[in-house]
Amino acid sequence: MTEWIELGSVTAIPPRGARCVNTPSGKIAVFRTAEDQVYAIENRCPHKGGPLSEGIVHGASVTCPLHNWVFDLATGEAQGADEGHVQTYPVKVDGGVIYIAPDVLMQMAAE
Amino acid sequence: MEKLVVIGAGMASGRALEHIFEEAPGRFDVTLFGAEPRGNYNRLMLSPVLAGEKAYEQIITHDAEWYREHGVQTRFGETVTGIDRARKVVISAGGETPYDKLIVATGSAPFIIPLPGKDLPGVMAFRDLDDVNRMVEVSKRTGSKAVVIGGGLLGLEAAAALNARGMEVVVLHLMGHVMERQLDPAAGYLLQRDLEARGIKVHCKAQTKAILGEERVEAVALEDGTVYGADIVVMAVGIRPETRIAVDAGLHVERGIVVNDQMVTSDPDVLALGECVEHEKIVYGLVAPLYDQAKILAKTLAKVDAAFRPVQTATQLKVTGVSVYSAGDFADAEDREEIVLRDANSGIYKRIVLKEDRVIGAVLYGETADGPWFFDMIRKGTDTRDMRATLIFGQAYQGGAALDPMAAVAALPDDAEICGCNGVCKSAITGTIASKGLTDLDGVRAHTKASASCGSCTHLVEKLMAITLGDSYNPAAVKPMCPCTEHDHGTVRRLIVAKELKSIPAIMQELEWKTSCGCAKCRPALNYYLVAEWPGEYEDDNQSRFINERVHANIQKDGTYSVVPRMWGGMTNPKELRAIADVADKFAIPAVKVTGGQRIDLLGVKKEDLPGVWADLNAAGMVSGAAYAKGLRTVKTCVGSDWCRFGTQDSTGLGVRLEKFMWGAWTPAKVKLAVSGCPRNCAEATCKDIGVICVDSGYDIQFAGAAGLDIKGTELLCHADTEDEALEIIVALTQLYREQGHYLERIYKWAKRVGNDSIKAAVVDDLDKRKLYYDRFVYAQQFAQVDPWEERVNGKDAHEFAAMAEFGLPVAAE
Numbered sequence: 001m002t003e004w005i006e007l008g009s010v011t012a013i014p015p016r017g018a019r020c021v022n023t024p025s026g027k028i029a030v031f032r033t034a035e036d037q038v039y040a041i042e043n044r045c046p047h048k049g050g051p052l053s054e055g056i057v058h059g060a061s062v063t064c065p066l067h068n069w070v071f072d073l074a075t076g077e078a079q080g081a082d083e084g085h086v087q088t089y090p091v092k093v094d095g096g097v098i099y100i101a102p103d104v105l106m107q108m109a110a111e
Numbered sequence: 112m113e114k115l116v117v118i119g120a121g122m123a124s125g126r127a128l129e130h131i132f133e134e135a136p137g138r139f140d141v142t143l144f145g146a147e148p149r150g151n152y153n154r155l156m157l158s159p160v161l162a163g164e165k166a167y168e169q170i171i172t173h174d175a176e177w178y179r180e181h182g183v184q185t186r187f188g189e190t191v192t193g194i195d196r197a198r199k200v201v202i203s204a205g206g207e208t209p210y211d212k213l214i215v216a217t218g219s220a221p222f223i224i225p226l227p228g229k230d231l232p233g234v235m236a237f238r239d240l241d242d243v244n245r246m247v248e249v250s251k252r253t254g255s256k257a258v259v260i261g262g263g264l265l266g267l268e269a270a271a272a273l274n275a276r277g278m279e280v281v282v283l284h285l286m287g288h289v290m291e292r293q294l295d296p297a298a299g300y301l302l303q304r305d306l307e308a309r310g311i312k313v314h315c316k317a318q319t320k321a322i323l324g325e326e327r328v329e330a331v332a333l334e335d336g337t338v339y340g341a342d343i344v345v346m347a348v349g350i351r352p353e354t355r356i357a358v359d360a361g362l363h364v365e366r367g368i369v370v371n372d373q374m375v376t377s378d379p380d381v382l383a384l385g386e387c388v389e390h391e392k393i394v395y396g397l398v399a400p401l402y403d404q405a406k407i408l409a410k411t412l413a414k415v416d417a418a419f420r421p422v423q424t425a426t427q428l429k430v431t432g433v434s435v436y437s438a439g440d441f442a443d444a445e446d447r448e449e450i451v452l453r454d455a456n457s458g459i460y461k462r463i464v465l466k467e468d469r470v471i472g473a474v475l476y477g478e479t480a481d482g483p484w485f486f487d488m489i490r491k492g493t494d495t496r497d498m499r500a501t502l503i504f505g506q507a508y509q510g511g512a513a514l515d516p517m518a519a520v521a522a523l524p525d526d527a528e529i530c531g532c533n534g535v536c537k538s539a540i541t542g543t544i545a546s547k548g549l550t551d552l553d554g555v556r557a558h559t560k561a562s563a564s565c566g567s568c569t570h571l572v573e574k575l576m577a578i579t580l581g582d583s584y585n586p587a588a589v590k591p592m593c594p595c596t597e598h599d600h601g602t603v604r605r606l607i608v609a610k611e612l613k614s615i616p617a618i619m620q621e622l623e624w625k626t627s628c629g630c631a632k633c634r635p636a637l638n639y640y641l642v643a644e645w646p647g648e649y650e651d652d653n654q655s656r657f658i659n660e661r662v663h664a665n666i667q668k669d670g671t672y673s674v675v676p677r678m679w680g681g682m683t684n685p686k687e688l689r690a691i692a693d694v695a696d697k698f699a700i701p702a703v704k705v706t707g708g709q710r711i712d713l714l715g716v717k718k719e720d721l722p723g724v725w726a727d728l729n730a731a732g733m734v735s736g737a738a739y740a741k742g743l744r745t746v747k748t749c750v751g752s753d754w755c756r757f758g759t760q761d762s763t764g765l766g767v768r769l770e771k772f773m774w775g776a777w778t779p780a781k782v783k784l785a786v787s788g789c790p791r792n793c794a795e796a797t798c799k800d801i802g803v804i805c806v807d808s809g810y811d812i813q814f815a816g817a818a819g820l821d822i823k824g825t826e827l828l829c830h831a832d833t834e835d836e837a838l839e840i841i842v843a844l845t846q847l848y849r850e851q852g853h854y855l856e857r858i859y860k861w862a863k864r865v866g867n868d869s870i871k872a873a874v875v876d877d878l879d880k881r882k883l884y885y886d887r888f889v890y891a892q893q894f895a896q897v898d899p900w901e902e903r904v905n906g907k908d909a910h911e912f913a914a915m916a917e918f919g920l921p922v923a924a925e
Contacts, residue, residue, distance in 0.1 A: 019915035063631030
């Protein structure tokens with residue numbers, strides 16, 4: 001298994017914000033919470049395809065900018081009355097730098 | 112008209128004037144003197160103001176508008192120094208004012224115990240707004256300490272409020288338990304325990320010896336040797352009728368100014384009411400009997416027969432989170448019986464005192480919903496023999512009725528008093544709801560005055576509304592702004608000002624948000640409230656804005672954006688059009704459309720292209736049209752007198768001027784304007800948030816229209832003679848809306864909620880107020896009129912427009 005892949009510094013993402021990582025088969029949204037926890041999910045709402053990285057981040061959740069679905073960033077589950085799930089990806093922070101699991105990118109490249 | 116002079120602008124005289132204008136309209140030419148430099152306000156609500164739960168503006172009972180409407184000449188801040196009854200004039204710094212009838216309503220003065228040190232700076236009473244302001248000032252210093260002398264109603268309200276302000280508070284009380292005039296020892300103990308749980312130290316049987324200090328107050332010493340440090344000492348030991356001026360004038364004065372049943376003093380042309388009078392040897396200090404006096408006095412002046420009768424009163428303590436109710440006489444005596452219920456775990460104590468099977472007194476602590484029911488029995492002398500066994504459990508347990516608080520209220524007799532302050536009975540409320548078609552609490556307050564004074568009967572009024580209106584009463588309309596909080600929008604806005612909260616974390620901490628970081632509903636609202644309230648101080652929180660306002664373009668269903676540059680008043684020129692065409696070509700923008708607001712929309716712009724598109728538009732002199740903003744959108748115009756044969760004014764010019772003046776302003780929801788050059792109204796101004804219809808004589812200013820989810824024609828705000836005046840009114844109106852509107856509440860909804868009259872009073876009738884709102888808008892604009900596109904072209908928020916990392920093959924087209 002290869003090394004974890006560096007995405008960039010935690011500070012490149014504003015607190016309570018998100019940025020995208022472009023891959024051959026789509027965008028991964030990388031989130032930073034108010035408490036500097038970092039999460040990565042698929043940048044696509046299962047409802048109507050809304051770009052989740054553009055949503056408002058609150059706690060460890062994000063609200064989709066198109067129709068206000070709310071997702072738990074850790075589990076990818078839709079909250080409240082809505083039912084749906086977004087793919088989550090393992091990330092880790094080491095020394096202020098965000099890394100994503102290598103198999104994620106390999107898997108996405110293979111799709 | 113007869114000349115009526117009123118000395119004292121307190122709650123009793125304010126209410127009396129209302130009744131006088133009802134009973135005898137047009138009969139009196141009124142001059143109102145007040146020692147405080149302000150008009151009548153609700154003194155009962157000073158405690159919530161001191162606690163920061165209400166703002167002074169919210170407790171004003173009569174504003175400048177009201178006085179003007181009724182032709183009252185106000186002489187506030189001017190103390191009356193004498194009355195010459197022989198010549199029928201009152202004497203003040205401003206000279207002599209003649210009267211035909213005189214009302215003395217000088218109220219009461221706080222009693223200051225003649226202790227050593229009582230004159231030191233920092234020793235104060237708790238009587239008027241100036242006292243409140245002084246206390247608030249000191250409370251702002253961290254770790255500041257207050258000693259309140261007096262554990263009665265007023266002293267405890269002051270102590271709780273100062274404690275809420277973060278001060279260290281000690282209450283010194285001479286008697287064995289607090290509020291001994293209203294509570295028995297058991298209830299006093301519970302109250303003391305609850306106050307101490309909040310961190311207020313209560314020292315009973317405290318004999319104060321001296322107030323210590325050099326330059327200003329430093330400490331209070333007791334006879335038993337205890338010394339408490341103090342930055343302020345609040346004397347709340349009682350009041351005495353303020354009768355000096357009446358004594359000097361030779362009126363009959365005992366403890367108070369003596370009046371007969373008609374509220375007339377020993378001089379037939381001098382009437383008196385309020386805390387300064389004595390009726391059948393009783394001096395009243397609670398508001399309900401004073402309001403009764405006001406009614407009688409007005410009738411006497413209107414030459415209608417009426418007589419003041421002594422009234423029973425009930426008391427509630429206005430301390431948030433503490434429920435105490437007491438009424439009648441609850442002292443122990445041979446011929447009395449009592450029924451007591453205690454529940455130690457939930458801190459409930461109820462005691463009913465009976466004499467000859469009739470309730471004569473009640474003390475309720477912890478659960479006070481049955482207070483009015485017991486009070487009703489006290490007043491009526493109801494025979495309780497049939498319900499003796501269940502009496503103490505309250506109304507819900509009588510006659511087998513269900514244990515439903517609704518049923519309890521429904522079962523109250525029609526003449527049961529609901530609002531003690533204003534003497535409003537049940538049928539008056541239910542009747543008015545039906546006859547006026549009222550659907551919300553504010554409406555009921557406005558029309559019946561029920562729950563409009565101290566507010567402690569609000570829950571009863573709400574239940575009555577639910578019973579009367581059934582399912583159509585929707586208290587949810589005033590419920591939390593989102594699941595993160597218990598507060599509604601209005602409360603949050605008010606507390607942001609009252610508590611000077613200047614950041615989102617501060618609001619969430621102080622107002623006890625239930626989530627750590629809010630949600631997508633409350634954060635944008637809070638961010639707007641802070642932007643509107645603290646211009647220049649508050650730093651906009653981009654992460655609390657919806658994506659459109661964060662990237663200054665409108666997100667579309669496929670994740671692309673639309674870009675709309677401003678076209679001032681809908682005017683454009685070849686250069687701008689060429690630049691738009693070039694941009695569309697250069698960035699392969701798939702759709703170009705003319706909008707309903709007279710400008711051009713570029714649709715389908717990729718996010719990463721936004722800065723490039725903006726740079727080119729900026730270069731041609733165009734700025735963001737804010738088509739995405741809860742803010743000023745468009746000002747639609749017709750060609751007006753420049754071209755049109757019917758045009759009466761330069762509608763295009765006014766539209767351009769308005770847009771250039773107001774662009775960049777954030778508002779609770781979007782604001783769309785239009786200016787039509789004649790009543791044919793080609794700019795469709797009568798369905799806009801604010802519209803102007805030019806006419807030959809000037810400008811008719813319309814507002815509160817809608818053409819979206821709801822369709823609604825505008826309403827006429829006023830007429831302006833000049834363009835300058837029209838601009839000032841529109842700007843002031845917008846600022847009032849900025850300060851009062853709930854987030855996402857359009858102007859027509861805001862106007863419906865607050866009432867057109869209050870809006871007219873602020874921005875049309877009162878020129879000083881209009882100027883104030885106008886100035887505040889202008890001040891805020893200096894921070895708001897920055898083109899967001901230019902900022903981002905120059906590198907601001909660059910992270911928004913570029914990916915964090917790229918991997919593998921180029922991204923496939925989505």
